[in-house]
Amino acid sequence: MSRPDGVVELVPLRGVPEVRAGDDLAALLLTALRPVGGLRDGDVLVVSSKVLSKALGLREPVDGAAREALVLRHSRRVVAERRTGSGTTRIVEAQAGPVMAAAGLDASNTGPDAGVLVLPADPDAAAADLHAALADRAPDVTFAVLVSDTAGRPWRSGQTDLALGSHALRVLDDLRAGTDADGRPLAVTARALADEIAAAADLVKGKVDGVPAALVRGLPEVVDPGTTEDARSLVRTGPGDWFALGHVEAVRAALGAAPGTEEAESVGIPSVGPEEPRDRGERAVRLALLGHPGARVAGTVSSGYAVSAADPVLAGRVAARLEVALAGEGQTSSVTVEPDGSSSGG
Known part of the structure; x- marks a missing residue:
């Protein structure tokens, strides 16, 4: 043209x-x-x-945590999410079509009426x-x-x-x-x-x-x-769509904690700002244990992790999940499987 x-x-x-x-x-x-x-x-x-x-x-009335629920209601799927000082910010595929932050909810220049504008x-x-x-x-x-x-x-x-x-x-x-x-x-x-x-x-x-x-x-x-x-x-x-999920969310979703779900909240959502390796490691442990009762993990990122369970297959499975979860958090640490009873939960 x-x-x-x-x-x-x-x-x-x-x-x-x-x-x-x-x-x-x-x-x-x-x-x-x-x-x-x-x-x-x-x-x-x-x-x-x-x-x-x-x-x-x-226009919908909203405040505090209700805004996060409203974002999810106006979304087809969550692409990425990060914890901020005021809650959780999500990049989503909006019901309106585009992939954007907060499903396009708008709280600026909304006029004298209260609430937020939706698309x-x-x-x-x-x-x-x-x-x-x-x-x-x-x-x-x-x-x-x-x-x-x-x-x-x-x-x-x-x-x-x-x-x-x-x-x-x-x-x-x-x-x-x-x-x-x-x-x-x-x-x-x-x-x-x-x-x-x-x-x-x-x-x-x-x-x-x-x-x-x-x-x-x-x-x-x-x-x-x-x-x-x-x-x-x-x-x-x-x-x-080559970028349907953020790289962190792709790992977490594969391990059972897809973005925007209760499982993701229970494991903990990564922060938009810098985090200590200990915090990232603890989140990786929670993710590795998600849906796998009976297994235990001891250790830290710096000292390495030991996984134990009465069922050695379960222990091996959780150890493999932990290695993947740590990689998703950008952390490198040793992960070993210990005989049942040799390590305490943590």
Whole structure:
């Protein structure tokens, strides 16, 4: 996909008032669009998920530990979790689609009402509904709607906006089977257009400035009322997801303590900050013993561990589990099996 003139405009929509449950968001956006000429053919209207959730009344009262339960309720699965000073932070596959922290629950800039904002369960449908409400009042304009949200990214510091929901927008520019400028075949390149547009629009939106929407002009080729593409299709799941669990969580899940479960809580959740080897070792011991009553483990990371049980097969099994659990904690220690009765529990 090439641009003849290479010019793309990012236009902030100012003057949108505080949005409350039941407000006509389409009407508020159209009013904010008037000073910039209204909707035009080829426009992409990028709207923050926050104002969409406010208008739809997607708000839940929550405090303290209840927030962790709410995160799990709005999650399909937990990818990684760490203990912090204020509780447990979880990276999850949200019901709304993306993999993100805390299922996208938002407690900032939520307006005068209490509680936290939650994401629409089907952001693409919400984008389609908003598009329909706008199109009713601008029937002769061909445009797209993109709902954006903020998320962090693996291996990169900071956050950026991504496409949460979309309608009438080409979300992916698949260049595979094409060639580059040197004539070489492109085998893996597929540009995430919707994410690029969401991130670009965020440059002129802003949580501090209170600008919840922006127009992206100059990309008419990405606007397609007949497309079946949507933002959810950008989420990698199944065989295409190489990072379904954090490396620590993968080890713990294999040993019976999958993230987000009571077993993980009982064993203890790793801290986001530095921990002493003793603490990591004790957690590894609890994980090794999980579901294996009758076995005992004595020792520390520094001195080594001895595993004993009346059943030598059980002792060997727990010893093997302990070696794996220690590796998952980033600890190296000797693990031996002792005759039953030669070591005390610990």
